[in-house]
Amino acid sequence: MRAAIVGSTGYGGVELIRLLASHPQVTVTSVISSSAAGTPIAEGFPHLTEIRTDLLDGVDPELIRSKADVVFLATPHGVSMKLAPQFLAAGLKVIDLSGDYRLKDGESYREWYKHEPAVQADVDNAIYGLCEVFGSEVADKSFISNPGCYATTAALALYPAVQAGWIDPDSIIIDAKSGVSGAGRGLSLGNHFSEINENFKTYKVNKHQHTPEIEQTLSRAAGRPVTLTFTPHLVPMTRGIMCSSYAKLTEKRTDADFVELYRKFYEGRPFVRVRPVGQWPATKEVWGSNYCDIGFSVDSRTGRVTVFSVIDNLVKGAAGQAIQNLNLMMGWDETWGLRFTPAYP
Template identity: 80%
Template sequence: MNTPKLRAAIVGSTGYGGVELIRLLASHPYVDVTSVISSSSAGSPIAEGFPHLTEIRADKLDDVDPALVSEKADVVFLATPHGVSMKLAPQYLEAGLKVIDLSGDFRLKNIEEYRQWYKHEPASQADVDRAVYGMCEIFGDEVEGQSFISNPGCFVTSAVLALYPAVKAGWIDPDSIIIDAKTGVSGAGRGLNLSSHFSEINENFKAYKINKHQHTPEIEQSLARAAGRPVAVTFTTHLVPMTRGIMSTIYASQQERRSAADFVELYRQFYEGRKFVRIRPNGQWPATKEVWGSNYCDIGFNVDERTGRVTVISVIDNLVKGAAGQAIQNLNLVMGWDETLGLQFTPVYP
């Protein structure tokens, strides 16, 4: 006898994150996408805007009405802009749905930090406290059986997976961390703006939000859990002329001199059994193309014998491991399933 599939709704299904959720969930053995939701395009076929999505079961875009969605779905993914999820998530939870939020509205446990960094009024402290932060490879045990998950940010996923084991082990000085991160243009979303205009980004490479990026306190929040004390990092983001991918090049001072091979072994032990973090052999470093279209985070190391600093290279696909893929991984953990279900894609290369 076949077990009924979990019914999934996607709010914000006309953005890049929402469309990626539709693509990935089409291969999930236990999930059906039964509602795709857009407040701006309700009633229209989703294939009008995305002709590649012609065979999904939920072909017409629904409205955001929680009562309607609760009739069609068991879990709802919120792939919405910041400031929107905080209004919708409590309504969907009240309607009996599980909620996985891909926005930043519930990630920061200190709501004053949200006000400062996101330039929005925060969600209520009670709602923020209710959300479980879903960094799967590190805090996955806290996700199991929960009904409200806050999905980590894309830059945060790349940086924290690259740093957490070394900070936890006391191998690096948390106050010395410098994160130099680059992202593809899809991270800016599908909306039109000057920064992602072809003429502005093509053959160009630029830094943005220097010392002001909203993912900074989220990185520090996770690393503080590893260090057992507050942590402050230097975090600079750059926009590069490619569609997908994040590379974080991270520098930190060691507490005691160790080799790159030592870091490889530490990280392999820490992430043992976690399929989606791949540690490169000593002397090899990853590139964004090597995780393109997949849920992998690849990490490599180099130790500068002259300065004693360690360099950590971390790459992810910002739309998969940095967003939709990790959200599905969180759903798998919530449901007690194998966390790899629906996500076992080999990266697209070249």
């Protein structure tokens, strides 16, 4: 299969190039950047020197149609909604890494993204590709909306417990921390080294656009609307997300109960690793990989459970899950191109 990557000079696009170089069924035939057309990808990213690609193309839909079978859109929100319909109309498969098609309600998108939503018919056509939960819906489809990084980390941690009725969905509080690469490659004062180094800060308090995405997913698990508290923090590291999710138990449970429930729920899904009782994951333990690691701690004194989940935000939170969605879409082994053991330390 021939793949084109639009937005190939952002962190998500560059990670797609790296991962697809190891895919047995995919060849990257076009790397597209509106800001760097006509230059070799290795000129800006020397670590890709050994990966053969053409010069960076401009965003020319006709050119892309002639060179690709599937298009990955690693673009900012507001851009994908302009490009995706053109590629779909040309018969190409599209996997969108932006947030343009994640929220099914247009008013919610307008409120949280501060942008006009995509055409509703296109939104309805996009399959939300949280692989371990909705993977069966992805098969044989042509248009996938790849989940957000925070939303992936939080939803994988909470979906089984919400679906089983083990926790009160209205009591959920998600305390999330992310490395700086989650903000993208663009320059800003907030991502400046002297602002981030030896610092730890919260941002977008009660305003982060992944909040309604998490609520949308957990509402499907609960069978009713779910409203929760989600607070993101920025920590001085490059990659990684950790979510510490707190919720009230509906009845008495133990750590061992949660381990058993989650291992059964994610049985056969190779990229979710459920930790044994008394062991909790760390971001470095999934660095560079497509894994989501999950651990638990039940507090019998307060009647609450804390669920800890970690991912690499550029892999499982972006490029890796996009490739996993392609594998599921095509009926391939979902691990193809993703068999990376985490790099440690």
